[in-house]
Amino acid sequence: MKFYCLTLFPEMVRNGMHTSITGRAMEKGLIELETVNIRDFTTNKHLKVDDYPYGGGAGLVMQAEPVYKAYESVCAKLTKKPRVVFLTPCGKTFHQKMAKELAQEEELIFLCGHYEGVDERVLEMIVTDNVSIGDYVLTGGELPAMVMMDCISRLVPGVLGNDVSADTESFQENLLEYPQYTRPEEFMGQKVPEVLLSGHHANVEKWRREQSLLRTAKYRPDLLEKAELCAKDLQFLQNNTCKQE
Ligand code: 6GU
Numbered sequence: 001m002k003f004y005c006l007t008l009f010p011e012m013v014r015n016g017m018h019t020s021i022t023g024r025a026m027e028k029g030l031i032e033l034e035t036v037n038i039r040d041f042t043t044n045k046h047l048k049v050d051d052y053p054y055g056g057g058a059g060l061v062m063q064a065e066p067v068y069k070a071y072e073s074v075c076a077k078l079t080k081k082p083r084v085v086f087l088t089p090c091g092k093t094f095h096q097k098m099a100k101e102l103a104q105e106e107e108l109i110f111l112c113g114h115y116e117g118v119d120e121r122v123l124e125m126i127v128t129d130n131v132s133i134g135d136y137v138l139t140g141g142e143l144p145a146m147v148m149m150d151c152i153s154r155l156v157p158g159v160l161g162n163d164v165s166a167d168t169e170s171f172q173e174n175l176l177e178y179p180q181y182t183r184p185e186e187f188m189g190q191k192v193p194e195v196l197l198s199g200h201h202a203n204v205e206k207w208r209r210e211q212s213l214l215r216t217a218k219y220r221p222d223l224l225e226k227a228e229l230c231a232k233d234l235q236f237l238q239n240n241t242c243k244q245e
Contacts, residue, residue, distance in 0.1 A: 001103065001156050002032040003149050004082075006070045007112040008049065009142050010035035016146045025159040033149070034074075038062075041069035050115050059116030067111065067122045074109055083128045084109045085148065086118070087141030091130030094148060096171040098131070102148070103155040110148065112141030174227040176220060178211035210236055217241045 005013050017033050018026065025031045039047055043065065050060035071084070083105055092098070102108060111118075111127065133144040153159050181192040195207045213233055216224050218241075229237075 001030075001105070001152065002034070002107040003152075004074045004107065004109045005033065005035045005112065005145055005149075006038055006067065006074070006109065007035060007142055007145070008038050008114055009112075009140070010037045012142050013112075013146060017149060021159065022150055022153050025153055025156070028158070030156055030158050031153050036070045036074060038066050038070045041066040041073070053116065057116070061116055062113055062118040064119040064122035067118060068125065071109065071111070071122075071126045078107060082107050082109050084111060084126050085129045085131050085145075086111045086113065086123060086127040087132075087144040087148075088113060088130050089132045089135075089137050091132040093135075094131050094133045094144075094151075096151075099148070099151045100155060102129075103152045108152070110141070110145040112145050114140040171223075174216075174223045175212040176215040176223070178208040178215070209233070210240075213237055214240060 003017075007013055013035050014033065017023065022031065026033060039049055042049055048063075049066050050062050053059070053061045075082070083102070085102075085108060087110065131144070131148065133147050138144065181196060185192050185197065193207065195203050198204070213224075213229075213236060216227065217237055224237075
């Protein structure tokens with residue numbers, strides 16, 4: 001997987017991505033990141049990349065030309081037309097299934113906007129996917145791009161040490177993950193749930209499933225509607241929550 005990130009703040013994206021698991025994945029060559037500084041593609045002597053919006057209004061708008069040229073500089077290295085993700089609160093909300101689908105691509109371009117927006121003409125020309133990371137407003141697309149690259153990276157084979165963990169966790173089945181514990185057995189008077197120390201595998205699995213159901217019912221009842229629940233699950237929820245069906 002090779003990520004290209006078109007941005008005015010390349011060091012922010014590089015610093016974030018070169019940390020922790022994604023950093024190690026890049027060292028191992030499992031993923032690659034190339035940042036492209038949009039400012040390198042200005043033609044005016046003040047290196048200006050933004051201007052006032054036609055029609056008036058607050059803030060500045062990123063100009064089409066440097067964005068288009070930055071995009072072209074990446075395309076020149078590729079053999080086929082890449083998907084271009086524009087990070088915008090006006091996009092489709094990012095979710096795990098979208099990450100899984102994007103992880104199938106060999107390369108992805110992320111376009112990070114700043115200021116009040118980007119000239120619509122260049123967006124119409126190059127963007128294939130408009131994506132938001134949630135219903136709140138950020139100052140720029142860099143953090144959302146990093147969120148997406150992080151999420152997609154961990155789906156690339158070999159990036160996570162153990163390939164099972166990408167599968168069993170939150171959202172895989174529209175259920176939140178169960179609680180985890182490690183040593184010591186007692187911390188400030190709080191004990192690890194007995195069943196986890198029992199060595200009884202089936203009971204551990206049952207407890208974890210139930211904890212996932214309880215958590216999802218409590219924090220994300222919207223997910224529960226989409227989860228595939230068996231008769232036992234439904235029975236358990238009926239007996240242990242006050243939620244009306
Ligand atoms: Cl992708 N960009 C910005 N600026 N704000 C956001 C967002 C994206 N997603 C949620 N808020």
